[in-house]
Amino acid sequence: MSQTYIELLRRxxxxxxxxxxxxxxxxxxxxxxxxxxxxxxxxxxxxARRVRNTPxxxxxxxxxxxxxxxxxxxxxxxxxxxxxATLALDCLVNQSAKYRYMSGGQLAVPMVVRTxxxxxxxxxxxxxxxxxxxxxxxPGLVVVAPSSPVEAYGLLKRSIRLGDPVLFxxxxxxxxxxxELPANLPLPDIGRARVARAGCDVTVITYSAMVGSxxxxxxxxxxxxxxxxxxxxxxxxxxxxQTVAASxxxxxxxxxxxxxxxxxxxxxxxxxxxxxxxxxxxxAPITRVGCRFAPIPFAPELERAVLPGTADIxxxxxxxxx
Amino acid sequence: MRAVIDTGDPGLEEWKRLxxxxxxxxxxxxxxxxxxxxGEVPGFAHLSTGQEAVAVGVCAHLGREDAxxxxxxxxxxxxxxxxxxxxxxxxxxxxxxxxxxxxxxSMHLVDAPNGVLGATGVVGGNLPLAAGAAWAAQARGKAxxxxxxxxxxxxxxxxxxxxxNLSVLWQLPVLFVCENNGYAEFTSREEHSTVGSVRxxxxxxxxxxxxxxxxxLPAVFExxxxxxxxxxxxxxxxxxxCMTHRMAGHYVGDAQHYRSREELAxxxxxxxxxxxxxxxxxxxxxxxxxxxxxxxxxxxxxxxxADARAGAPADPRMxxxxxxxxxxxxxxxxxGE
Ligand SMILES: Cc1ncc(C[n+]2csc(CCOP(=O)(O)OP(=O)(O)O)c2C)c(N)n1
Ligand SMILES: [Mg+2]
Numbered sequence: 001m002s003q004t005y006i007e008l009l010r011r012x013x014x015x016x017x018x019x020x021x022x023x024x025x026x027x028x029x030x031x032x033x034x035x036x037x038x039x040x041x042x043x044x045x046x047x048a049r050r051v052r053n054t055p056x057x058x059x060x061x062x063x064x065x066x067x068x069x070x071x072x073x074x075x076x077x078x079x080x081x082x083x084x085a086t087l088a089l090d091c092l093v094n095q096s097a098k099y100r101y102m103s104g105g106q107l108a109v110p111m112v113v114r115t116x117x118x119x120x121x122x123x124x125x126x127x128x129x130x131x132x133x134x135x136x137x138x139p140g141l142v143v144v145a146p147s148s149p150v151e152a153y154g155l156l157k158r159s160i161r162l163g164d165p166v167l168f169x170x171x172x173x174x175x176x177x178x179x180e181l182p183a184n185l186p187l188p189d190i191g192r193a194r195v196a197r198a199g200c201d202v203t204v205i206t207y208s209a210m211v212g213s214x215x216x217x218x219x220x221x222x223x224x225x226x227x228x229x230x231x232x233x234x235x236x237x238x239x240x241x242q243t244v245a246a247s248x249x250x251x252x253x254x255x256x257x258x259x260x261x262x263x264x265x266x267x268x269x270x271x272x273x274x275x276x277x278x279x280x281x282x283x284a285p286i287t288r289v290g291c292r293f294a295p296i297p298f299a300p301e302l303e304r305a306v307l308p309g310t311a312d313i314x315x316x317x318x319x320x321x322x
Numbered sequence: 323m324r325a326v327i328d329t330g331d332p333g334l335e336e337w338k339r340l341x342x343x344x345x346x347x348x349x350x351x352x353x354x355x356x357x358x359x360x361g362e363v364p365g366f367a368h369l370s371t372g373q374e375a376v377a378v379g380v381c382a383h384l385g386r387e388d389a390x391x392x393x394x395x396x397x398x399x400x401x402x403x404x405x406x407x408x409x410x411x412x413x414x415x416x417x418x419x420x421x422x423x424x425x426x427x428s429m430h431l432v433d434a435p436n437g438v439l440g441a442t443g444v445v446g447g448n449l450p451l452a453a454g455a456a457w458a459a460q461a462r463g464k465a466x467x468x469x470x471x472x473x474x475x476x477x478x479x480x481x482x483x484x485x486x487n488l489s490v491l492w493q494l495p496v497l498f499v500c501e502n503n504g505y506a507e508f509t510s511r512e513e514h515s516t517v518g519s520v521r522x523x524x525x526x527x528x529x530x531x532x533x534x535x536x537x538x539l540p541a542v543f544e545x546x547x548x549x550x551x552x553x554x555x556x557x558x559x560x561x562x563x564c565m566t567h568r569m570a571g572h573y574v575g576d577a578q579h580y581r582s583r584e585e586l587a588x589x590x591x592x593x594x595x596x597x598x599x600x601x602x603x604x605x606x607x608x609x610x611x612x613x614x615x616x617x618x619x620x621x622x623x624x625x626x627x628a629d630a631r632a633g634a635p636a637d638p639r640m641x642x643x644x645x646x647x648x649x650x651x652x653x654x655x656x657x658g659e
Contacts, residue, residue, distance in 0.1 A: 024461060049461065055491065060450040060484030067454020070439055071389065072462055075454075090481075094444050095451060103432035103440065104422035105644040139645050163647045191650055238651055 002178040008153035009038050009114075009170065011181075013076065016160045017046045020074060023160060025051045026061060027078030027114075035080045036116065036175055062088035062113070066096045066165075069111040074160060082117040082131050082169060089134075096165040097140030109165045112156070116170040118209055118259055119296045119307055123172075128296035128303075130208075130260035135167050136237045136269065142166040142190060143236040147211035149179040151194075154187045155234060162190055171209040171259075193240035195247065199229035202253040202320050204313060205244055205270055207233040210257045210289075217313035226321050236266050241273060248274060252283040253320040257313050262290035287316045332382075332543075334605060338615065340378050340539060341602060344595050345619035347374040347398040350407060351570070353623045354397065354414060354428075358574035362415050367428050370398035372537075372569030375594035376501050377402040379542025380469065380562070383550040389439045389455040389468040391448040394429045395501070396441035399471050405433040407623060411630035419633030423640060437466075445506075446479035448472060449498070453489045456496035456559075467495040467553045475506025477520050489559040490527045497553050498561045499546075501536060503568045508580045524561040536564030537594040540601070567592055 003011070016023045025039055031053045033040035043051035054061045058079060065075035079085050085092070096109050119128035135143045142164050146152040152170065159166040188194065196211055197218050204214045211232045218228040229247050233240065248254055254274060256267035267288040274286060292306040332340075351369040358367040370377065373395070381402035384390065392399040400410060405421070413420025414428045421433050429443035439455060442448040452470035459466045476482055477500070489496050500520045504511045517523065524531035530552060534545040542564060549560045567589040571578045578586070599612055646652050 022462075052492075055484070055487055057484035057488060059481045060453070060488050063447065063450020063481065063485070064454040064457060064488060067391075067439075067451035067456075067468075068458040068461070069454070070451065071455045071458035073458045090444060090447060091450070095442070095447055099440070100647060101644045102422060102426040102430040103434065103644075104420075104425045105647075106422070106432050106434040107439065108647050142646070142651065164651065189650060190648065 002180045003149060005149040005152050005170070005174045005177050006036060006038050008149040008179070008181060009156055010040065010042065012153045012156040013039065014042060014045065016157060017042065017050060022072060022074040023050070023076065024068070024073055025076045025078070026054055026065060028054055028056055028080055030078050034078055036172070039078070058084050058087035059091060062091035063095065065111050065113070066091055066099070066109055069109040070099065070107050074110050076112045076114060076160060079113055079115040081127050082115045083126050083129050085115055085131065088113070092135070092141065092165070092167070093138050097138045100164070101140060108163055110163045112159045112166045112168050114168045114170065116172050118171040118173055119303060120173045122298050122300060122303060124298040125295035130258065130291070132169055132236055133260060133265045136266060140165065141237060143169065144190065144234065145169045145208040145236055146234065147196070147208055147232045148174070149177055150181055150185065151188065151232070151234065153181060154185065155190070158187050158190050169208065173209045188234060191235050191238040191240055193234055193243040194232045195229060195243070196232040197228070197230040199227035199251070201227045201251055202255060202317050203229045203231060203244070203247040203251045204255045204257060204317065205231045205233065206257040207236065207266070208259065210259055210308070213310045214257055214313055216310040217317060220310070220314050221317050226317060228317055239270065241277070244270065244274070245278060248278055249281050252281055254282065254286045255289060255313065255316040255320055256286065257289040257308065257316070259291055259308060261293050262288045263293060265290055284320045287320055289313050289316050334607070337602065338607065340382060340543070341598050341612065342615045342619055343378040343402055344374040344539065344598060345616045346407070346622065347377060347401055348595060349619045349623040350397060350401055353411065353627050355570070355574050357415060357627065363428065364416050365427055365429070367414070367574045368395040368572065369570040369574065370395050372589065372593065373501055373503060373566045374398055375539040375542050375598070376471070376499065376536045376564040376566055379539050380499055380546040382543055383546050384437070384469060386435070386437050387464070387466045388437050389452065389459070389466060390437055391439055391452040391455070391468070391470040392441045393445065393448060393472050393476070394441065394443050395473065396431060396471065397428070400431050400433065400438050400441070403436060403438055405436050405438055407626040408629040409433070411626050412633045415630055416636050417630060417633035418636050418640070419630070424636030425644060446472065446476040446481045449476065449482055449485040453485050453494050453496050456489070456494035457492065459495060465554065467497060467550065469497045469499060471499045471501060473506065474500060474502040474504065474511055474520055475514060477523060478506070478514055483523070486523065486527050486529060486559070486561070490529050493556070493558040495553050495556065496559045497549055498559065500561065500563045501566050502563055503566050505568060505572070507572045519563065521561060521563040529559055529561055530557070531561035531563065533563040533565065536566030537592050537597060539594060539598045569593065
């Protein structure tokens, strides 16, 4: 039986709540299921003390979760849109990320901040952003961006058990996607990328919803005789450069694709590392596919005009292999 | 003393011990000042000189299992909670023998086994952490409470109001102790808020609160006894506003041009140690005995500095330790750099 991204996230939360009494969910509307229904039914099953609604106080609830994590809970905090993580940024950057370090290893923050990002259907400038690169800039944070329902399930379970603060970025365009959870699937390791499709002519490095676009692009270019390998990074910190490098040493051509703008993005980081470490392996310039440098617009025609998609990846792959 | 305190008088010997605690903080901060002036303290050093009675009066009611959070001006609180002065000083001068192996410093003292869960350099940032620790205690059925010290300036931050609202809503066992010293850095209270009393912020949220003379040790002791008992009983959070005065600058090196000579003289006249000394003299404790208590504290802290200085310098090989806990992350070059 296939399940949606939302259902598999819920299943992961449900299972972890059952397994570990330290796990608690909190956030705006989570007891009522949350804005997207991810936590629906969990308060009924696990009790209102473990699945708790909060006021609209992103700064304080991030701090609350962090303080609780210092004292033996494993909080899973939902920040409804990554756009509102701005209000929790002080805590995430200055407290959660640094507590283990500042305390010389005496304390830890085993906390997951679940949030969702990305553009879908006219949510416009303040509900559509992809802000992950802000967080990869902060030592101490782990940043996870799952690309499929099954990936989301495994990575969320791993994140909850990890012991370090994790920003877990879901993508609203993936929420309705369906997949069957294979029996006895080993949980993915945090920090290990995945080869989503093997190929030999070009490596497309991507994550989150753009993995789907990259797989579509790989299908299209296959018809033109080009074999694209698609790497799903899964985690943006840590970056699994080993898996990336192994692929690049095979293909010698690189396209990096993400929905976020290119400026200062994850792709810039990867490109810089590849240029520094594998310069001699590259047979073509590294190209990046990303959002045009504008706020996400409202009207569908405008939204389409700035967002990157399958066609952009196809063009980038063709150029890299030309 | 009985005239001051009706209930819970800890007895003369305990008052003398607490008097000694005031002196220990005073002497500790004196040493930090000297070290900072000599260039031995990296970064900023904010002294709690003049505010000792708040730390001592509140921490007298805390056990090791109670969580304490403090601010940039936190040395006194950490010492009063019972942390080791040598390990604190070693941290403040950046030694590997410091509480945090030199990773934290003056503004980030942590002594987890003693329940000191951290000082913070972000004004107001400690408030929700304390509420979170209280939530964890509540959720895990522990009797511990959580206490957070902060300045009057922190009430200008939205997070103060968010945290108070949340703490009352969830009936968290957290005690908010505001050290109202009338200043946020160089800006007076009148200049940074139209709300005269910090205590007043409790009212709209329905939080129990009191204001007390923070330079009067028995008064703080009694108010904190009541406040901690109430929080421990499960009656929800409490705000204790302690009116006090900074006898030193905002940080070591602050020339305090924004304060008049008269103001500084008036502050010195309100010294909590002198006040407590007069009280104890009034209870027929010999002047020599009180002087000896002060001298012992001064000697202790001089020795603590010597011990701290003897510690090995911070080890550069440790600079990348403690960024992550999970071994897989530490080993991954993508995480480290
Ligand atoms: C969020 C933030 N803004 C500004 C500062 C710089 N700063 C450090 S202490 C301080 C004043 C704090 O005043 P108060 O809370 O009354 O504490 P006090 O220094 O009087 O003990 C300021 C503005 C800071 N550390 N954090
Ligand atoms: Mg102040």
